[in-house]
Amino acid sequence: MNAIVCHQPGELEDLVLEEVSDPTVRAGQVEIEVEAAGVNYVDALFVQGRYQIKPNPPFTPGSEVAGVVVAVGEGVTTVQLGDRVLASPGLGGFAERVVVSASSCMTLPETLTSVAAACFTQSYSTALYTYTERVHLQPGERVLVLGGGGGVGLAAIRVGVALGATVYATASTEQKRAAARQAGATAVFDGDPDSLKQAIREVIDGGIDVVIDPVGGASTEASLRNLRDGGRLAVIGFASGPIPAIPSNLVLLRNRSLVGVDWGIWAMTNGARQQELLRRLLEMVADGQLLVDEPTTYRFSAAAQALSDLVNRNVVGKIALVP
Numbered sequence: 001m002n003a004i005v006c007h008q009p010g011e012l013e014d015l016v017l018e019e020v021s022d023p024t025v026r027a028g029q030v031e032i033e034v035e036a037a038g039v040n041y042v043d044a045l046f047v048q049g050r051y052q053i054k055p056n057p058p059f060t061p062g063s064e065v066a067g068v069v070v071a072v073g074e075g076v077t078t079v080q081l082g083d084r085v086l087a088s089p090g091l092g093g094f095a096e097r098v099v100v101s102a103s104s105c106m107t108l109p110e111t112l113t114s115v116a117a118a119c120f121t122q123s124y125s126t127a128l129y130t131y132t133e134r135v136h137l138q139p140g141e142r143v144l145v146l147g148g149g150g151g152v153g154l155a156a157i158r159v160g161v162a163l164g165a166t167v168y169a170t171a172s173t174e175q176k177r178a179a180a181r182q183a184g185a186t187a188v189f190d191g192d193p194d195s196l197k198q199a200i201r202e203v204i205d206g207g208i209d210v211v212i213d214p215v216g217g218a219s220t221e222a223s224l225r226n227l228r229d230g231g232r233l234a235v236i237g238f239a240s241g242p243i244p245a246i247p248s249n250l251v252l253l254r255n256r257s258l259v260g261v262d263w264g265i266w267a268m269t270n271g272a273r274q275q276e277l278l279r280r281l282l283e284m285v286a287d288g289q290l291l292v293d294e295p296t297t298y299r300f301s302a303a304a305q306a307l308s309d310l311v312n313r314n315v316v317g318k319i320a321l322v323p
Helices: 041-048 121-134 151-162 174-183 193-203 218-224 248-255 263-269 271-286 300-311
Strands: 002-005 016-019 029-039 064-072 084-087 097-101 142-145 166-170 208-213 227-235 257-260 296-299 319-322
Touching: 002 300, 016 300, 029 084, 029 300, 041 300, 121 151, 121 208, 121 227, 121 263, 121 271, 142 151, 151 166, 151 174, 151 208, 166 193, 193 218, 208 218, 218 227, 218 248, 227 248, 248 257, 263 271, 296 300, 300 319
Parallel strands: 142 166, 142 208, 208 227, 227 257, 296 319
Antiparallel strands: 002 016, 029 064, 029 097, 029 319, 064 084
């Protein structure tokens, strides 16, 4: 089969598409014919050697996939041949076939395409985990999503709306702002940190209850200043690059809170609860409560370009590789 291979961590453009050995299915495992593989920031970190976990080369990146079950190992009863599933292999997803534990698979609702499903788990789980486990969002609260045109941002908008919040967003280009509005944002700001504080105050009377921040940089402080009494700012990541230094007096004022969100570690250490969270998300999709954006697609052979475009924030929403 063909797979994307990293022979030595370093530059994204050093990734190669080559023929590798077919995987072997063991007891408790299933083999998935990959119809799409989600492209995530963590995949770039693996390839660049910048992640805290450093796999021995050569390795195939790719942390989430969707496709069809083509082989079932001994003892597997939860999925069957021909099932459409999503799964999180951790590594190995940028390949035509991948073997995963059957317990990591979830059957897809008919309304969810394989391409969208391949980009679903990390972004939408992060959003629901943030709202339900970290900031404890209440219906009717006001949410500001920074980076509303990115993958996590669009998921945070859609999940927030589904949970009954009024959601606002920032985005850096008109194309991304249009995507944020389509996802359900009531108003979208251009994200310029120098004008963001005043722009929010002109539109949102009384301030924000929750800020979802996967961006970092100067926008963090500007949005923190708009939190009302008891407001919470959820720190998810630093896609813009700089890690902001937060003046602690702004947290003290009005009893605000800074809340860290590390969904990945939580999911790895709370497997059963993560499965429950993901099952709830898929039920929301099946019931029509939650719509899922279709990602931009690249061929497997363009994996390096896809990762580069993701890191440089050149794409609206998510990216998926297709064979």
